[in-house]
Amino acid sequence: MVDIVIVGAGPAGLSAAINAVTRGKTVRIFSNKENYLSKAERVDNHLGFYNISGKELMNKFREHAEAMNIKIEEGKVVNILPMGESFMVNINGEIEEAKKVILAMGISKVKELPGEGALLGSGVSYCATCDGMLYRGKNAVVWDQSKEAAEEAVYLSGIGVNVIFVSKNARPQIFNDNIKYINGTISEVVGNNKVEAVMLDKEKIMADAVFMLRDAVAPAALVDGLETEGNFIAVNRNMETNIGGLYATGDITGKPLQLSKAVSEGLIAAQHAASQIDKSEK
Numbered sequence: 001m002v003d004i005v006i007v008g009a010g011p012a013g014l015s016a017a018i019n020a021v022t023r024g025k026t027v028r029i030f031s032n033k034e035n036y037l038s039k040a041e042r043v044d045n046h047l048g049f050y051n052i053s054g055k056e057l058m059n060k061f062r063e064h065a066e067a068m069n070i071k072i073e074e075g076k077v078v079n080i081l082p083m084g085e086s087f088m089v090n091i092n093g094e095i096e097e098a099k100k101v102i103l104a105m106g107i108s109k110v111k112e113l114p115g116e117g118a119l120l121g122s123g124v125s126y127c128a129t130c131d132g133m134l135y136r137g138k139n140a141v142v143w144d145q146s147k148e149a150a151e152e153a154v155y156l157s158g159i160g161v162n163v164i165f166v167s168k169n170a171r172p173q174i175f176n177d178n179i180k181y182i183n184g185t186i187s188e189v190v191g192n193n194k195v196e197a198v199m200l201d202k203e204k205i206m207a208d209a210v211f212m213l214r215d216a217v218a219p220a221a222l223v224d225g226l227e228t229e230g231n232f233i234a235v236n237r238n239m240e241t242n243i244g245g246l247y248a249t250g251d252i253t254g255k256p257l258q259l260s261k262a263v264s265e266g267l268i269a270a271q272h273a274a275s276q277i278d279k280s281e282k
């Protein structure tokens with residue numbers, strides 16, 4: 001078990017990580033792709049760094065973390081299960097237990113489809129490695145929404161799932177003939193209690209499961225019962241969510257969507273989480 005798992009290695013997550021380590025806590029920090037700041041051509045409003053590109057700044061943040069022996073691990077967190085005194089964090093099938101969790105996932109652009117939330121865990125899955133075995137010999141739609149989706153489809157096909165790959169892109173060259181390919185996009189997940197089909201425009205595709213392989217997971221889908229305000233996670237001044245021991249920081253908590261706010265919130269969450277751990281261990 002680690003003290004703190006951090007989800008996302010943008011400015012908020014890295015700030016949380018260095019502050020947790022400064023307070024003597026063990027951390028694991030996961031991130032699944034480049035963050036927004038790397039796209040900024042020029043940043044002028046972060047104190048101490050005038051006229052710097054987002055990419056340079058992110059490199060400096062990462063170097064800072066690495067100098068403190070913080071290893072940024074590649075991985076998408078797909079589910080977090082509160083267990084009372086700790087959390088079970090599912091990182092694409094690997095489970096890590098943590099005393100506290102800090103969410104630092106950046107702004108959520110994930111729009112749930114009709115039927116998706118209600119059928120999550122009943123045929124709707126965000127993780128091929130975690131749930132693939134459940135659908136051996138069955139029909140599963142894989143919806144292409146990230147660069148890993150094609151590889152995940154090959155994995156599912158390899159373990160005996162009948163894969164129907166739905167994508168707006170061309171059929172991936174890595175596919176063999178066992179994988180069915182449909183050009184299109186999904187508009188709805190259909191089923192009572194379990195997935196029965198997906199809607200592709202007006203066409204109905206019968207399926208036992210649908211793998212939604214996006215880069216991001218909607219906050220409310222990541223942790224059951226998490227309180228949100230629109231697309232943002234509701235927090236108090238300590239960056240605590242409505243779930244004890246679970247924090248949220250950075251763009252995911254709301255405006256202003258700015259770097260210095262993300263860094264500050266990472267610090268607040270990490271220091272509060274560390275002090276709570278210290279208190280509980282006295």
Ligand SMILES: Cc1cc2nc3c(=O)[nH]c(=O)nc-3n(C[C@H](O)[C@H](O)[C@H](O)COP(=O)(O)OP(=O)(O)OC[C@H]3O[C@@H](n4cnc5c(N)ncnc54)[C@H](O)[C@@H]3O)c2cc1C
Pocket residue numbers: 007008009010011012013030031032033034035036037038039040041042043044045046075076077078104105106107215216217249250251252257258259260262
């Ligand atoms: C073009 C552009 C220019 C900008 N210019 C400025 C500027 O000049 N000044 C300024 O202050 N701000 C600027 N910003 C905003 C700034 O980039 C953000 O406010 C800041 O990056 C927020 O940090 P964050 O850590 O909250 O989120 P992010 O930087 O978005 O990082 C979140 C990370 O979490 C990862 N993640 C998401 N979900 C998961 C998951 N389930 N599992 C694992 N990892 C996950 C993401 O892949 C990402 O790497 C700009 C943004 C853009 C796009």
